[in-house]
Amino acid sequence: xxxxxxxxxxxxxxxxxxxxxxxxxxxxxxxxxxxxxxxxxxxxxxxxxxxxxxxxxxxxxxxxxxxxxxxxxxxxxxxxxxxxxxxxxxxxxxxxxxxxxxxxxxxxxxxxxxxxxxxxxxxxxxxxxxxxxxxxxxxxxxxxxxxxxxxxxxxxxxxxxxxxxxxxxxxxxxxxxxxxxxxxxxxxxxxxxxxxxxxxxxxxxxxxxxxxxxxxxxxxxxxxxxxxxxxxxxxxxxxxxxxxxxxxxxxxxxxxxxxxxxxxxxxxxxxxxxxxxxxxxxxxxxxxxxxxxxxxxxxxxxxxxxxxxxxxxxxxxxxxxxxxxxxxxxxxxxxxxxxxxxxxxxxxxxxxxxxxxxxxxxxxxxxxxxxxxxxxxxxxxxxxxxxxxxxxxxxxxxxxxxxxxxxxxxxxxxxxxxxxxxxxxxxxxxxxxxxxxxxxxxxxxxxxxxxxxxxxxxxxxxxxxxxxxxxxxxxxxxxxxxxxxxxxxxxxxxxxxxxxxxxxxxxxxxxxxxxxxxxxxxxxxxxxxxxxxxxxxxxxxxxxxxxxxxxxxxxxxxxxxxxxxxxxxxxxxxxxxxxxxxxxxxxxxxxxxx
Numbered sequence: 001x002x003x004x005x006x007x008x009x010x011x012x013x014x015x016x017x018x019x020x021x022x023x024x025x026x027x028x029x030x031x032x033x034x035x036x037x038x039x040x041x042x043x044x045x046x047x048x049x050x051x052x053x054x055x056x057x058x059x060x061x062x063x064x065x066x067x068x069x070x071x072x073x074x075x076x077x078x079x080x081x082x083x084x085x086x087x088x089x090x091x092x093x094x095x096x097x098x099x100x101x102x103x104x105x106x107x108x109x110x111x112x113x114x115x116x117x118x119x120x121x122x123x124x125x126x127x128x129x130x131x132x133x134x135x136x137x138x139x140x141x142x143x144x145x146x147x148x149x150x151x152x153x154x155x156x157x158x159x160x161x162x163x164x165x166x167x168x169x170x171x172x173x174x175x176x177x178x179x180x181x182x183x184x185x186x187x188x189x190x191x192x193x194x195x196x197x198x199x200x201x202x203x204x205x206x207x208x209x210x211x212x213x214x215x216x217x218x219x220x221x222x223x224x225x226x227x228x229x230x231x232x233x234x235x236x237x238x239x240x241x242x243x244x245x246x247x248x249x250x251x252x253x254x255x256x257x258x259x260x261x262x263x264x265x266x267x268x269x270x271x272x273x274x275x276x277x278x279x280x281x282x283x284x285x286x287x288x289x290x291x292x293x294x295x296x297x298x299x300x301x302x303x304x305x306x307x308x309x310x311x312x313x314x315x316x317x318x319x320x321x322x323x324x325x326x327x328x329x330x331x332x333x334x335x336x337x338x339x340x341x342x343x344x345x346x347x348x349x350x351x352x353x354x355x356x357x358x359x360x361x362x363x364x365x366x367x368x369x370x371x372x373x374x375x376x377x378x379x380x381x382x383x384x385x386x387x388x389x390x391x392x393x394x395x396x397x398x399x400x401x402x403x404x405x406x407x408x409x410x411x412x413x414x415x416x417x418x419x420x421x422x423x424x425x426x427x428x429x430x431x432x433x434x435x436x437x438x439x440x441x442x443x444x445x446x447x448x449x450x451x452x453x454x455x456x457x458x459x460x461x462x463x464x465x466x467x468x469x470x471x472x473x474x475x476x477x478x479x480x481x482x483x484x485x486x487x488x489x490x491x492x493x494x495x496x497x498x499x500x501x502x503x504x505x506x507x508x509x510x511x512x513x514x515x516x517x518x519x520x521x522x523x524x525x526x527x528x529x530x531x532x533x534x535x536x537x538x539x540x541x542x543x544x545x546x547x548x549x550x551x552x553x554x555x556x557x558x559x560x561x562x563x564x565x566x567x568x569x570x571x572x573x574x575x576x577x578x579x580x581x582x583x584x585x586x587x588x589x590x591x592x593x594x
Contacts, residue, residue, distance in 0.1 A: 175193075306372055440483055520553065564578070
C-alpha cells in the first residue's frame, strides 16, 4: 500500500453526479427497501427493540455509519466511508489483514526478492524491479469476465492521466509496464521504474474492468474530470461487471442507505449474510437510539467517537445489553492541516504559537478519559517508524507564555477586545471540519478557547463530509484550518501528503494530498531516498529526519492518535477491527450471525 487515505474523511469528487430520480434514489427498476425514519424509531413500541435488540440471523445485517460514500470507482474514491463499503464488492492484488500481515487477495502469492517472485534488473543503467503477479484462475468480474493483466494495465493508464483525479498517482505510475504471459493472460510481469523496498505493497493499486471502462475513458479521458463523470461507477453503479468481491451493489438511496447482496460469480469463500445495508446517520448522537430500536444492528468504525463508545460500554455492562463494544488502537492520526497560502500562516512563528497554545494532554484527558494518546506527528505508536525522542524531533508542550512571546515577536499586538492585531487586521482564522461529528465539534470549542487566551480568534465552519472532502480539502479551498484524520499502514512513506509535487491544484487535476501546500525540497529528496533504501535501520533514520522538519516547520497541528471503535451484536462472529486503512470489511465473507 502506498497512499495515505483520509479517514473521517476522506475525499469526494464534487464533479461526480448520480442520475437521481424524484425519490432521491439512483434510477433503477427495483423494489425499494423499506426504511425507518427517526420519528418512527422514536415512536416504536416493538417489544423486542425495547428489550435491547431484535434477534438477528444471516438474512440481513444493518450497519450504522456517520458518512456517505462519494463514488465507488476505486481509482477516484478515497473517503473512508467508501473504502469500508467498497471492500464488500471489490478486492485488490494484496492487502493487510487484521493481524497486520500482507496477504494476497486476487493473486496466488506475493512476489518478493526473497521468494524469487521478484528480482532486481538493470535497464539502461538504472536498477529496477521485475515482479511476477499471477491472478487467481477463478477470479472473475461480476459479469463472469476473467480478471486479467489487461485490467491492471488499463488501471495504470487511467490513473496516470493528468485529467483524472487520483489521491496518489505514484502507486500506479511506479509500474512502467505490465506484460502478460502469451500462454496465460493472468500471469503478469510488472516492471517497476525503481528498485524500491516496498514495491510489493500494492494495497491501494486498484484494478479496473477494462472491458467496461475502456470505451468510456477513450471517449472522455482527455477532458478534466471527464472520465470520473462518465464512468459506469458513476452512471451505472449497479452494473455487476464493475465488481469482483463477495458482494455486489443492489441499491443506493442517497442520504439514507446503500445495500449489498452476494455476488453469484464470487469465487472465494461464500458470504454467509444475504443482505448488508449501510444506514447513513450523520448525527452520531442518534446511533444509540437507532441501535436499540433495531434500525441498525451494528455501529461501524465510522460511527462512534471514543467518548461515545466509552459511555456505551458502561450502558452495555449496566443494562446487560446484547452488544460488545470493541476498541482497537489504530494508525489514525487526528490533526489540523494549515493552509500555508494564508498570509498569516506563512509566518512560522504564528504556526508555532498555535502549537504551543494547545494543551493536548488536557484535551485527551477530558474527552477520552486518557485512552487516546496525544499526537506529536503523523507517525503513530503502532508504527515501527514512530519516535518521540526530543533529540530527533521538536516536541511542543503546552506553553501559553511561549505562544504569546512568539506572537509578540511576529508583530501581533493584543487589541482592546483581547484579539491581536497587526496592520489594522485581526489575527483571525476559520477552523473547518465535518458537520455532525460530536467529538470534532467539542475539539473545535476547546481549541477556540485555548487560542483566544493568547489573543487568536478562531471561528468555525463545518460542512457535510461529501462537501468537505469532495471540494474543500481536495481543492485546498479552506481558508486556514481543516480538521480531519489520516489513516495509513505501518511504514507508509508519506509522499502523497508531504511531497511538494503532490500539492493539489487545477494543473494536476486536483491530484495529491499535500493540502497544506508545504514545500521543503530537503524533505522531497529524503522521501525519494527512502523509497530505494533497502536497509530497515537506515529507513528509520531517514524518516526521523523527515519528522524533524515536519515538527519544526509546523505545516500541521497534531491532535491525537485515535482508536478504532465499533459496537457489534453478540451474535456476530469473525468481525475483527484492523486498526489500519484496510477495514474490517476486507473479511466480510467470514462474518456470520449465529
